[in-house]
Amino acid sequence: MxxxxxxxxxxxxxxxxxxxxxxxxxxxxxxxxxxxxxxxxxxxxxxxxxxxxxxxxxxxxxxxxxxxxxxxxxxxxxxxxxxxxxxxxxxxxxxxxxxxxQDPGLVKDGVEAHLQELLAEHVTTLGDGYTLVRREYMTAIGPVDLLVRDPHGSSVAVEIKRRGDIDGVEQLTRYLELLNRDPLLAPVSGVFAAQQIKPQARTLAEDRGIRCLTLDYDRLRGTESTEFRLF
The missing domain is CATH 2.70.180.20 (Protein Yojf; Chain: A;)
Incomplete structure (x- = not known):
């Protein structure tokens, strides 16, 4: 409580x-x-x-x-x-x-939820050799959007926003602090992914060793799988 x-x-x-x-x-x-x-x-x-x-x-x-x-x-x-x-x-x-x-946590709007789904499906947007571990990986203070592994097998936490501001960086920082206490995951690095990232947020993220990634929503939608669709 x-x-x-x-x-x-x-x-x-x-x-x-x-x-x-x-x-x-x-x-x-x-x-x-x-x-x-x-x-x-x-x-x-x-x-x-x-x-x-x-x-x-x-x-x-x-x-x-x-x-x-x-x-x-x-x-x-x-x-x-x-x-x-x-x-x-x-x-x-x-x-x-x-x-x-108990707080139910932030309910993402349709675009953020869809960005998470698309990035999970096309995780190599983060870079060649990246693989998905899990969406909505739970921590003690809420779920981080994606937990992935880089080409070297190291854990990476990804937080996804429509508009990336300082609050989003602080949120990811808190997730990283908790995830890095888990010896099975540590060391865990971070990626802050958004359609737009404010300059102050980018500066703060990079100062904390968090990589920033600007997402092209339309491009991700264009690569969305249609294998199981009727129309």
Whole structure:
């Protein structure tokens, strides 16, 4: 059962890792999900948080250090790379936890579902020697569209979108983190496949070692098998 915790509080946020980032003291929404992720939101930017830590990560709560010039609690979110999201919390206006239940997952529209079907049928679109293992390969947080093997026998996870944006890259990244924990599959690389891929998404994917592939829907449809059709 998924549980989400919502906290509205006066806080400041410091990220310490490959770079440093600072959010000055202000009232914000803190979102803690059952997968361990923690994100910090303001009343703008639509769904995108100001800062966040993706799973696997761990939250510890304690007293703020003495050098903080205002009384408060300290949350420290740490990931396996040793990076930290340090959230100093003053006045808390709201703190509640909610059971969301089992989520059925995203239902793809007709084009995305058809792209998945076509790419599974013509898996060599990914490259010569690629073979399909399974469509909708299940992970603990949902199914990755395709699990395939490259010409060397290594596992490759493929996420398929109509329009590839940063959220799709983050989704595939989470799948890869989980799949690479399975010694029978690891190492697992990723392919982000879409009809259109936004420049920011391509940059993020390539920075994470994920290959991007632009799909030509009409061309894939043109190669669709008609062997068992009457018309």
């Amino acid at each position: 998924g549980t989400v915790r919502l906290v509205i509080a006066d806080c400041q946020v410091d990220y310490i890792g490959r770079l440093t980032a600072h959010l000055p003291r202000a009232r914000r929404l803190l979102l803690i999900k059952s997968d361990g992720s923690v994100s910090v939101h303001a009343d703008d930017r639509a769904y995108k948080p100001l800062n966040w830590m993706s799973p696997p990560c761990w939250l510890s709560e304690g007293e703020a250090p003495d050098d903080v010039d205002w009384a408060g609690r300290l949350w420290v979110v740490t990931n396996k790379a040793g990076e930290e999201l340090r959230i100093t919390i003053g006045e808390v206006e709201h703190d509640s936890s909610h059971q969301l239940g």
